[in-house]
Each structure stands twice: as structure tokens, then as C-alpha cells.
Amino acid sequence: MLVPSTRLDVAVRRASVNDMDAVYEVASSVGNAVKDPSLGFLVYDYTRDPDAHKRRLLRSCAECSHFYVAELNRKVCGFLIGWLRDEWVSRYPEWFGQVTWRPGFKMDPGDDFFMVDVIAVHARLTGRGVGTALHKRMIADLAREGIRRILSESVIGPIPNVTSMMFRTRMGFELVGIRYEDEGGVLYTNAVYSKINPLVPPETSARGRHS
Numbered sequence: 466m467l468v469p470s471t472r473l474d475v476a477v478r479r480a481s482v483n484d485m486d487a488v489y490e491v492a493s494s495v496g497n498a499v500k501d502p503s504l505g506f507l508v509y510d511y512t513r514d515p516d517a518h519k520r521r522l523l524r525s526c527a528e529c530s531h532f533y534v535a536e537l538n539r540k541v542c543g544f545l546i547g548w549l550r551d552e553w554v555s556r557y558p559e560w561f562g563q564v565t566w567r568p569g570f571k572m573d574p575g576d577d578f579f580m581v582d583v584i585a586v587h588a589r590l591t592g593r594g595v596g597t598a599l600h601k602r603m604i605a606d607l608a609r610e611g612i613r614r615i616l617s618e619s620v621i622g623p624i625p626n627v628t629s630m631m632f633r634t635r636m637g638f639e640l641v642g643i644r645y646e647d648e649g650g651v652l653y654t655n656a657v658y659s660k661i662n663p664l665v666p667p668e669t670s671a672r673g674r675h676s
């Protein structure tokens with residue numbers, strides 16, 4: 466980061482439906498028409514049809530096993546939405562077919578993994594440790610569930626989300642693939658990242674235990 470700033474002492478907890486208005490505020494602060502690589506951005510423009518986006522967030526909150534919010538002075542300032550393998554594949558059956566894996570990296574659709582779908586921190590608080598706090602809480606919970614492989618994505622084109630790419634790398638993700646996606650008539654290129662949960666030894670992978 467170019468500008469040093471103090472880390473914030475945030476509390477991370479599971480989200481509830483009552484948080485969704487505050488989550489929407491965070492989402493729309495970085496998910497709008499401005500795609501600023503130095504702040505990071507979300508692909509969706511949450512300021513267009515806010516009611517539809519709020520309904521979508523409410524649905525995710527009801528369906529998602531891992532939806533977290535970060536709070537600063539009891540005010541939501543960031544959130545993370547992630548899905549277990551089966552949840553992800555049923556929501557997004559075409560996802561695997563869209564990925565071109567890096568040579569030497571092998572991943573089968575049946576392998577266990579967790580997908581970080583969205584992580585967002587309020588635009589006023591970028592770079593102050595909120596994303597790291599959300600990531601740490603997710604890692605700890607996934608460790609308790611025995612989930613080793615964690616996937617995530619960053620947009621690299623048409624505008625590279627440099628903040629997201631730096632964040633993934635800093636959190637220990639490595640580039641394992643590329644995925645193209647048509648969203649609202651725009652062709653996005655995504656870097657696909659993978660990370661092995663450092664808190665889970667190989668033999669305790671949840672799916673591995675049963676196979």
C-alpha cells in the first residue's frame with residue numbers, strides 16, 4: 466500500500482437478515498459505475514435497481530452457509546459471502562466449464578473446495594485491515610469444518626481490480642486459472658486463485674474423510 470494507515474479493530478460475526486440494508490450500503494460504496502482499481506470494485510452496479518440488489522442479498526443471506534459481516538463500533542463496514550462446494554456448483558453449474566486451469570494445476574469438479582464469492586469493505590475504509598479480519602474469521606471457521614482448498618477470483622479485465630489482486634496475493638492465494646464471463650454485455654476476464662487452508666492438515670479434509 467502506498468499510504469500507511471492504522472489498522473481498525475473490527476469484530477466479525479455471521480450476518481443476519483437485519484444486516485442487509487447496511488450490507489447494501491457497503492456493497493454500493495464499491496459496486497457502482499466507477500471501477501477504481503486503487504479502491505477495488507465489485508462487478509455489479511448496486512446503485513442501479515437497489516431493491517433488486519437488496520432482495521438478492523437477502524436471498525444470499527438465507528441460503529448461504531458462510532455470510533459474514535465486519536463491524537466497527539457496531540456499524541457494518543464490510544462483508545464476505547462464500548459458498549461450500551455443493552452450494553456453489555448448484556448455484557453456478559457452468560462455472561467449472563468456464564475455467565481454463567493453469568498447466569500443472571489439477572482440479573476436478575468433484576474435489577472439495579470453498580468459494581469466496583464476494584468480499585467488500587466500505588470505500589472509506591480500504592486498506593485498514595477489515596478485509597484481513599473477514600478472511601481470518603472465514604479461515605478459522607473452514608478449519609473447524611475440515612475444508613482445505615479455498616478458491617476466489619479477481620477481475621483482471623477490462624479493468625484490472627488491482628486492490629483485489631494484491632489482497633488475494635497477500636492472503637496467500639496463488640493464481641491457478643483464468644475465467645471469462647459475460648456480465649451485462651461486458652466480457653470480464655477473471656483470475657482464479659486457490660489457497661490451501663493453513664489450519665487444516667491434508668488428512669483431515671472433510672470430503673477426503675468420506676471418500
Ligand SMILES: CC(C)(COP(=O)(O)OP(=O)(O)OC[C@H]1O[C@@H](n2cnc3c(N)ncnc32)[C@H](O)[C@@H]1OP(=O)(O)O)[C@@H](O)C(=O)NCCC(=O)NCCS
Binds near residue numbers: 503505587597618
Ligand atoms: C479488496 C478488499 C476486500 C481488501 O480489504 P481491505 O480491508 O481493503 O484490505 P486490508 O486492509 O485487510 O489489506 C490486506 C492487503 O490487501 C492489499 N490492499 C488493501 N488495500 C489495497 C489498496 N488500496 N491497493 C493495493 N493493495 C491493497 C494489500 O496487499 C494489503 O496488505 P498490506 O496491508 O500488508 O499492504 C477491499 O479493499 C474491498 O472491498 N475493495 C472493494 C471491493 C473489492 O474489490 N472486492 C474484491 C473482489 S470480490
